[in-house]
Amino acid sequence: MKKHFYLFGIILVTVAASSCKKTFEDKPLELLTIDYIFDANDPTGDQASKWLTYIYSRIQTGYSRYNSAPLESISDDAVPSADGNGNWNVIRGGYSPISTFDDTWGICYNAIREANVFLANYQRVPWADSSRKVWFPNEARALRAYFYYELVKRYGGVPLVGDKVYNPTDAELTQLQRNSFEECINYIVKELDIAKDSLxxxxxxxxxxxxxxxxxxxxxxxxxxxxxxxxxxxxxxxxxxxxxxxxxxxxxxxxxxxxxxxxxxxxxxxxxxxxxxxxxxxxxxxxxxxxxxxxFRTSDSRVSNTYAYYMSPVGFAPSGTKSEGRVSPTQEFVDAFGMKNGKPITDATSGYDPAAPYAGRDPRLERTVFYNGAKWLQRAIETFEGGKDKPNNPTVAPVQTQTGYYAKKFCANDSSSTNYTNTLYRDNGFVPAxxxxxxxxxxxxxxxxxxxxxxxxxxxxxxxxxxxxxxxxxxxxxxxxxxxxxxxxxxxxxxxxELAFEEQRFWDIRRWKIAKAVYGTMLHGVTITKNTNGTFTYTSKEVTTPYFTDAMYLYPIALKETQVNPGIEQNPGY
Structure with a gap:
């Protein structure tokens, strides 16, 4: 924690200053100070505002955040299409305090420290706009509470540092202990209640x-x-x-x-x-x-069609660029969608036909999953064996579906289009919305x-x-x-x-404490064979049984954190 608190404080001053309107000929960047950011002679509060804005950028994005795939690719809803994707290591339980995943401990405490710096210094600025003097500190307070929430849902109770801005030489940094879960929840809620009416x-x-x-x-x-x-x-x-x-x-x-x-x-x-x-x-x-x-995570408001290339079936190559089909939804996830008449497919009166498994289904299925026979860019998707989207030929498609499906969520309605429509996702230097x-x-x-x-x-x-x-x-x-x-x-x-691929299922199965049950069961896909008469045969296929123990309901705290601060007790089972 000591390293995280200290190092990012230096980096942030440089980043915040690099985008400011002042010129720097009279002062080297490495000599910029808090006095420069929270300028007592700047009634606009321009640099202080940028400091606050940068805290927002610490909110993590989704879409393909972890190993170029959504977090749901390590839930029971999907798996990575690529055999070499790092998420398979997580699926197989290959993480520990030495080798963590989705480790936001440092990110969140960096943001918490930045919020504390703002709260400790914003009154230095002679705000010409008096509303900013009220709104901005409460934004910082609310952001700080949010980052504590992100910590608590991963690790349980964590150290609450209050308003303290630690210096790298503070001995207390190596002695901080975890607050109880209850203390953390009470603190977060109290902070949100204080902020809510002053924004x-x-x-x-x-x-x-x-x-x-x-x-x-x-x-x-x-x-x-x-x-x-x-x-x-x-x-x-x-x-x-x-x-x-x-x-x-x-x-x-x-x-x-x-x-x-x-x-x-x-x-x-x-x-x-x-x-x-x-x-x-x-x-x-x-x-x-x-x-x-x-x-909504604040970001550049422009859009691109990058995400559609990432997720669309591998046989599509609009504008000469091949799609990557990075995520393979499981059969369990597909089966969670009932029929359009509102009945689950397990209901004998629902009208579900195993020989035509996608006919008459909940319309959200077509908006969420690429399945065999669905229309996309003016042709039918072919995830049958040897089809355009599952050619079983590594020279044609080195990566292809593991389950007979690809993930469609967040793509536009391009069934009749000739190219992918721009959506909110970007991947050309701007952080995705x-x-x-x-x-x-x-x-x-x-x-x-x-x-x-x-x-x-x-x-x-x-x-x-x-x-x-x-x-x-x-x-x-x-x-x-x-x-x-x-x-x-x-x-x-x-x-x-409804909330598929929005980083909900991954956390839901943990907070409901059903992850061990759903991970402890074989996850399936489908093998689709095209018959000579044009019909298809659908056969269940086994994909993987994820490894999960009771300890894994919470994340391990990285060894580097417990080594720097022995007062932080590790989560049980690690």
């Missing part, structure tokens, strides 16, 4: 598309983060119903009231009446500012929390049915009289398919 006003939908500050902390964003935090705290991993957790891995005993607090937090967002579901789901990948996006919380997630958080607290209700049914209606189900209504357990299964499945 720039939420933009109306009419103004959102032209709002240059869309993505910065507002009341709606802070309330949404609070709902996420409280849902995590209420979930079985941290809110045990039987064996008590250690202080830094969760609460000592179960409390149903935590579900109520999470549901109330989600309802507070709903009651703002600022957000709704977009009628056309493709709007979510084409327009950064829309009715549904709440918490990434939505962290959208309104569909809020509705499902509300439904889950309130069902766990008090069982089925009309309000819960309404929240879930709203999503199913937008998804295109007909009828979209749920079966009347579902039990709490049955409705739990429905809500969890809706989260799986």
């Amino acid at each position: 720039r006003p939420d933009a109306s939908l009419a103004n959102r598309t032209t709002d240059a500050d869309f993505g910065r902390m507002r009341k709606s964003v802070v309330l949404s983060i609070k709902a996420k935090v409280l849902l995590l705290a209420a979930s079985p991993l941290f809110n045990p119903s039987s064996t008590p957790n250690k202080p830094y891995t969760g609460y000592a005993s179960y409390d149903a009231g935590r579900w109520k607090a999470a549901g109330d937090a989600a309802k507070a967002v709903m009651d703002l009446n600022l957000y709704d579901l977009e009628a056309n789901p493709y709007t979510l990948v084409l327009q950064r500012a829309n009715k549904e996006h709440i918490f 990434w939505c962290i919380i959208r309104y569909a997630d809020i509705l499902l958080m509300y439904a889950e929390a309130m069902n766990e607290y008090s069982g089925p209700s009309t309000a819960i049914y309404s929240a879930v049915e709203k999503i199913r209606q937008r998804g295109g189900l007909s009828p979209y209504t749920l079966t009347a009289g579902l039990s709490q357990s049955q409705l739990r299964d429905v809500i969890r499945n809706e989260r799986r398919i």
Whole structure:
């Protein structure tokens, strides 16, 4: 931790200064100081503003964040298409305190330190715009709380450093100990509550598309983060119903009231009446500012079609560039999508036909997965053996589907196009735009929390049915009289398919404490054979059984951190 806190402080001063409007002939860059960033003679607060803006850039993006694939490629929803992709090592349990993955410990504490630096120095600036003097410190406070949330969901309780800005020689850095999980949750929620009413006003939908500050902390964003935090705290991993957790891995005993607090937090967002579901789901990948996006990683607003090349089946090469088909969804994930009539495929009355397995399915399947026979760039996808998108020839396609499917989420509606449409993803020097919380997630958080607290209700049914209606189900209504357990299964499945590849499933199966069960079972794909009469035969194929132990519900703390600071106790089992 010592190295992280100190090193990034030096780097950031240089980065922040390199984009400023002042000239540097009179002072070498390596001599820039906090006094320069928080300039007592600059009423615009230009450099201080850039410092704050840079903290936002520490929020991680998604799409293909880890080993060029989404985090779901190490869940039960998908696997990497390439045999050599590093995510296979994670699937096989090949990580430890010595060799970590998705390690955000240093990133988050860097951001927390940057927020503390801002809070300790922003009043030096004679802000001409008095609103900034109110908004900016509360943005820093909310960002700090968010980064603690990112730590807690990975590691459990972590050291809370308060407002302290540590120097590299501070002996205390080597003595910090982990706060309990409960202390961390209480701190995060308190900080969010302090900040929520002192931020720039939420933009109306009419103004959102032209709002240059869309993505910065507002009341709606802070309330949404609070709902996420409280849902995590209420979930079985941290809110045990039987064996008590250690202080830094969760609460000592179960409390149903935590579900109520999470549901109330989600309802507070709903009651703002600022957000709704977009009628056309493709709007979510084409327009950064829309009715549904709440918490969005700020980035350059331009777009590209890079992501479509990354994910589209390997037989497509618009403009002469081959697609890469990086992600292979599992059969288990595909089977989670029911029929358009709202019934699961396991229901004998659903109309599901194993000989035509994609006919009449939930329309969200076609928007999420490339499957055999679906139309893409004016031709049918061919993932049958020897087909254009599974040629079984390494010279034609060195990487191809492991499961008979490719991931389509975040691609535009290009079934009839001749080239890929630009979407929000970029990969040419700008950080991709990434939505962290959208309104569909809020509705499902509300439904889950309130069902766990008090069982089925009309309000819960309404929240879930709203999503199913937008998804295109007909009828979209749920079966009347579902039990709490049955409705739990429905809500969890809706989260799986509605929020697919949005870095939800990976965390959901952990906080629900079902990861060991779903990872401990063989994951499947499909082998598709094209018959001489043009029909297809679909045969289940085994793909992999991920390795997972109870210890893996939390991440290991990197050895470099515990060596520098022996006071940080390692998570159990590592």
